[in-house]
Amino acid sequence: MTKKDWEYGISKTLIDSETLRARIKELGAEITRDFAGKEEDLVVVCLLKGSLLFMADLIREIKLPITIDFMEISSYGNDFASTREVKILKDLEGSIMGKDVLIVEDIIDSGLTLKKVLKIIGGRGAKEVYLCTLLDKKVKREADINVQYVGFEIDDEFVLGYGLDFKQEYRNIPYIAVMGEDFE
Ligand SMILES: O=P(O)(O)OC[C@H]1O[C@H](OP(=O)(O)OP(=O)(O)O)[C@H](O)[C@@H]1O
Ligand code: HPA
Ligand SMILES: [Mg+2]
Secondary structure: OOOOOOOOOOOEEEEEHHHHEEEEEEEEHHHHHHHHOOOOOEEEEEEEEOOHHOOOOOOOOOOOOOOEEEEEEEEOOOOOOOOOOOOEEEEOOOOOOEEEEEEEEEEOOOOOOHHHHHHHOOOOOOOOEEEEEEEHHHHOOOOOOOOOOEEEEEOOOOEOOOOOOEEEOOOOOEEEEEEEOOOO
């Protein structure tokens, strides 16, 4: 396969678009049930860039008045493993003081990214902070993170697509894929 083929380097589909769509609908319904009737509106926070597609699909399945905000965090650089240095590239615009916050993540791997985000957000007076991740690679966890909403638990494979990248590419693949072993 050459680089002209937009799916170059991919070895298999792990979660297809239909399965993603169905599970995200369920997650949205669950979140809608859990937050219905709460006196504070919910602020849904997208962690860029990986969570862009998941966020866009998830919020359309939350049938409540919400506001959205964005934070850009980076720790993987151009590698398969975390640099362990979590950088904040863009901060939230609005205040979360006294509000319920739902952080939307594409994947939890080591947990170092969320540990840092929770530390920052935790100091800003939110009423309650909840986590929702599309993918949970539990076997790789180093930081203890309590997640309320999980789309899929996955094994220890480097995954791509539906927002997730390798060296910033593949984010536009509309399903979750596994990269071929001999590919760099
Ligand atoms: O649990 P961890 O081991 O910290 O890994 C998970 C994080 O790593 C990836 O982001 P990345 O730093 O690659 O930035 P990106 O979202 O812009 O792709 C992914 O989107 C998660 O945010
Ligand atoms: O498996 C992964 N794929 C892409 N980005 C990631 N960031 C943490 N784990 C992964
Ligand atoms: Mg990310």
